[in-house]
Amino acid sequence: xxxxxxxxxxxxLVFLSDSRTNAGVDHINTFRKITVLERPxxxxxxxxxxGNLAISQAVINELKPIDKSVLNDAKTMVEAxxxxxxxxxxxxxxDAEAFKEFGLEFSASFIFGGQxxxxxxxxxxxxxxxxxxxxTRETPYFQVGESKYGKPIIDRVxxxxxxxxxxxxxxxxxxxxxxxxxxSVGMPLDLLVYETxxxxxxxxVSIGMDDPYFQQLRSSWGDRLRxxxxxxxAPNY
Numbered sequence: 001x002x003x004x005x006x007x008x009x010x011x012x013l014v015f016l017s018d019s020r021t022n023a024g025v026d027h028i029n030t031f032r033k034i035t036v037l038e039r040p041x042x043x044x045x046x047x048x049x050x051g052n053l054a055i056s057q058a059v060i061n062e063l064k065p066i067d068k069s070v071l072n073d074a075k076t077m078v079e080a081x082x083x084x085x086x087x088x089x090x091x092x093x094x095d096a097e098a099f100k101e102f103g104l105e106f107s108a109s110f111i112f113g114g115q116x117x118x119x120x121x122x123x124x125x126x127x128x129x130x131x132x133x134x135x136t137r138e139t140p141y142f143q144v145g146e147s148k149y150g151k152p153i154i155d156r157v158x159x160x161x162x163x164x165x166x167x168x169x170x171x172x173x174x175x176x177x178x179x180x181x182x183x184s185v186g187m188p189l190d191l192l193v194y195e196t197x198x199x200x201x202x203x204x205v206s207i208g209m210d211d212p213y214f215q216q217l218r219s220s221w222g223d224r225l226r227x228x229x230x231x232x233x234a235p236n237y
Contacts, residue, residue, distance in 0.1 A: 004016070010161055016168075043115065048110060059091050088110075110125070172207075
């Protein structure tokens with residue numbers, strides 16, 4: 001399983017993914033789930049993947065090599081999202097029957113976002129059928145994978161006017177909540193923060209369990225939650 005988050009605020013985009021693809025008592029695998037296309041001054045595109053790893057890697061391979069990708073030819077982010085949907089349908093046409101024969105579900109979904117020079121940033125969720133939806137000001141984020149544990153904090157905090165730093169902090173708290181509640185989501189994390197109109201990636205970091213800020217965040221968040229709980233009045237019945 002996995003957990004990926006994409007947040008859109010007025011000042012930019014935040015992308016965060018874990019790296020766990022399989023978790024058992026003695027069998028844990030990690031794979032990066034983020035793909036970045038950057039042509040400084042022209043476009044930045046980020047793709048987060050969830051679902052069957054073989055499918056998501058096959059889709060990404062259809063879009064590679066990145067420096068010659070069809071995504072480089074897209075005139076708009078909507079057109080780029082269509083290219084990814086086309087690649088997903090191509091993989092489905094080739095592999096779906098084989099998956100069915102082995103009793104496997106053809107499952108893959110993506111969060112895709114970025115900015116092309118001349119248009120505003122955009123963020124999409126792309127489904128297994130290759131269709132997609134775009135964020136709105138009322139719903140400025142997408143999650144794929146094990147989303148339920150990390151959703152409440154995003155719903156309560158993220159607004160279009162939320163700062164990029166606060167959006168990144170909220171995404172990390174959302175991820176920590178998920179890691180604490182689900183073994184199938186795990187470290188290290190990939191965090192990418194894109195600033196509107198910068199047309200380049202300035203912040204893209206890998207966060208491990210020994211990362212000082214993440215350790216401080218998860219410890220402080222737990223303490224503050226317990227404090228808030230203790231400060232609430234007990235029921236009067």
